[in-house]
Amino acid sequence: MFSALWSEVTIRTIAVFGVIFLTLLVFFKQRKNLPPSPRGSWPVVGHLLSLGRAPHLKLTEWRKQYGDVYTVRMGMEDVVVLNGYRAIKEALVDYKDAFSSRPNVYVLNLVSGFGKEIAISKFNQAYLEKRKFAYSALRNLGMRMGPGSMEENIRDEARQLCLKLSEQGDAKPRDITDNLTVSVANIICSMVFGKRYDYDDEKFLELSKIVNKLVASVGSSQLMTVFPFLRFIPGVNSTNRILLECIEDVHEFLRQEITKHRETLDNENPRDFIDLILTELQTQEKTDCFTEENIVWMIQDLFVAGIETTITTLRWGLLYMVLCPEEQQKVQAELDSVLGTDHDVPTLAHRSQLPYTEATIMEIQRIRAIVPLSAPHAPNEDTTFRGYDIPAGTQVFPSLWSANMDPEFWPNPEKFDPRRFLDSDGKVVTRPESFMPFSTGRRVCLGEQLAKMELFLLFSSLLKHFTFKLPDGAAARSTDGRRVCIGEQLSKMELFLLFSSLLKHFTFKLPEGAAAPSTDGSLGLTLVPPSVKMCISRR
Numbered sequence: 001m002f003s004a005l006w007s008e009v010t011i012r013t014i015a016v017f018g019v020i021f022l023t024l025l026v027f028f029k030q031r032k033n034l035p036p037s038p039r040g041s042w043p044v045v046g047h048l049l050s051l052g053r054a055p056h057l058k059l060t061e062w063r064k065q066y067g068d069v070y071t072v073r074m075g076m077e078d079v080v081v082l083n084g085y086r087a088i089k090e091a092l093v094d095y096k097d098a099f100s101s102r103p104n105v106y107v108l109n110l111v112s113g114f115g116k117e118i119a120i121s122k123f124n125q126a127y128l129e130k131r132k133f134a135y136s137a138l139r140n141l142g143m144r145m146g147p148g149s150m151e152e153n154i155r156d157e158a159r160q161l162c163l164k165l166s167e168q169g170d171a172k173p174r175d176i177t178d179n180l181t182v183s184v185a186n187i188i189c190s191m192v193f194g195k196r197y198d199y200d201d202e203k204f205l206e207l208s209k210i211v212n213k214l215v216a217s218v219g220s221s222q223l224m225t226v227f228p229f230l231r232f233i234p235g236v237n238s239t240n241r242i243l244l245e246c247i248e249d250v251h252e253f254l255r256q257e258i259t260k261h262r263e264t265l266d267n268e269n270p271r272d273f274i275d276l277i278l279t280e281l282q283t284q285e286k287t288d289c290f291t292e293e294n295i296v297w298m299i300q301d302l303f304v305a306g307i308e309t310t311i312t313t314l315r316w317g318l319l320y321m322v323l324c325p326e327e328q329q330k331v332q333a334e335l336d337s338v339l340g341t342d343h344d345v346p347t348l349a350h351r352s353q354l355p356y357t358e359a360t361i362m363e364i365q366r367i368r369a370i371v372p373l374s375a376p377h378a379p380n381e382d383t384t385f386r387g388y389d390i391p392a393g394t395q396v397f398p399s400l401w402s403a404n405m406d407p408e409f410w411p412n413p414e415k416f417d418p419r420r421f422l423d424s425d426g427k428v429v430t431r432p433e434s435f436m437p438f439s440t441g442r443r444v445c446l447g448e449q450l451a452k453m454e455l456f457l458l459f460s461s462l463l464k465h466f467t468f469k470l471p472d473g474a475a476a477r478s479t480d481g482r483r484v485c486i487g488e489q490l491s492k493m494e495l496f497l498l499f500s501s502l503l504k505h506f507t508f509k510l511p512e513g514a515a516a517p518s519t520d521g522s523l524g525l526t527l528v529p530p531s532v533k534m535c536i537s538r539r
């Protein structure tokens, strides 16, 4: 009996020591020569509690203590943070072969069809082919200067936007996010579907239901980014199911559009992105990255990556214009001096004559990096960087925020000052250092040129025709913005679903007299400004 007891104790002891040994082994293996880590990491949650609601600010603060490259624990994962222009450029440009992949994050995989699209795809041959195709298709469809460019479509949207704002009158202060949404979404729609959608439709209530359903499922799904095991927990994982159903609805709609396009396809005269990709499917050797399934995911990418980003930048722009009325006046004075009494909207040819306007747009993009931590990168294979060993697949956050707000390059970085981007002759500084709103390296934003065209034409048209100001007596507005660093793709997804569902069933218009829905507190990939009602008066 004694020997039986002894052997049970021994077995238990060995088992306990075994577990401790294995845990330590895993722990030390993970910690092997990673960049330094700030104090205050807790078991299971890591640094999440310290990061708070503005992780980009906390991460920038830690740079002072831990240097340009350090490691934080997001839940149970190590994440390497790159701070400042030099470290980001070194990793994404000089070490581009190493840092061009994406990490394996459950929710990102889920919303990207496990890499069937571009933005979340791992760096491999299929990714390169998809990116190359999408880039050349967008250029064919007008993402460039000169004849055949998207300029005229964007100017049309700018006209419609100004018309809509004029019709709405200046009696009541309002938030124009919805108007901007129609314009920007329509620019992508005309490239993808070959058509734009009208402002006027009555089924807004039904759309709200879809949005509410999605918003309700966002909270617990975001947690799944950090704690993927939650997907196995009944109740929590129902948001998974809801999301998958929504994705299926959207894809069904896209498949119908693709079928309609196929019926009228003329290979010689492609009308839009869908036509171009169908033609590509017919002509090229079948490869894994170009199936009909990829088409829907790639289109989803354009919607997801191309709409909210542009709208959010414009919203920050208008917020800074109302907060800095003297800057607004300077832009308007420049627009008036170049365009005179011409009532039409500006063209891209005016750009070189409007340096202050352009510098103002750059300053908007600097002062509020709307994608403060960019999209997560990951080394393709085990990589040594600045003397540290970073295992393949580790999440790497390039903090674009830290570059934009670096006092070494941008003295008094919180001051809104477009003159930073002008040289002594008043010309716009080309390629300023420490300014990467579209990131850099191999994964640099695919739609950069399109976004720049949109920002210039829409922003300058708005300021040419309207003056924006806060209502008399309104409380000062915060420029802090809101962002949650986990579940970012999910919010992108939410946007995509919103727009696709929207375009499937409705054109949108608020009921007469209804208050604009607030975007306060919405969570996103992007750093979103507070919802602001402005007085908008025709000039």
Ligand code: HEM
Pocket (backbone or CB within 6 Å): 118, 119, 120, 131, 301, 302, 305, 306, 307, 309, 310, 313, 370, 371, 374, 375, 376, 437, 438, 439, 440, 442, 443, 444, 445, 446, 447, 448, 450, 451
């Ligand atoms: C103001 C507007 C925009 C900003 C600030 C912006 C910014 C960014 C950033 C920071 C990234 C991540 C790059 C990285 O991983 O290092 C990105 C990726 C991407 N963007 Fe944009 N973007 C904008 C507009 C657009 C538009 C209009 C489109 C398309 C029509 C677009 C398509 C994409 C795609 C497809 C990617 C993924 C690229 C890849 O992984 O290879 N973006 N963007």
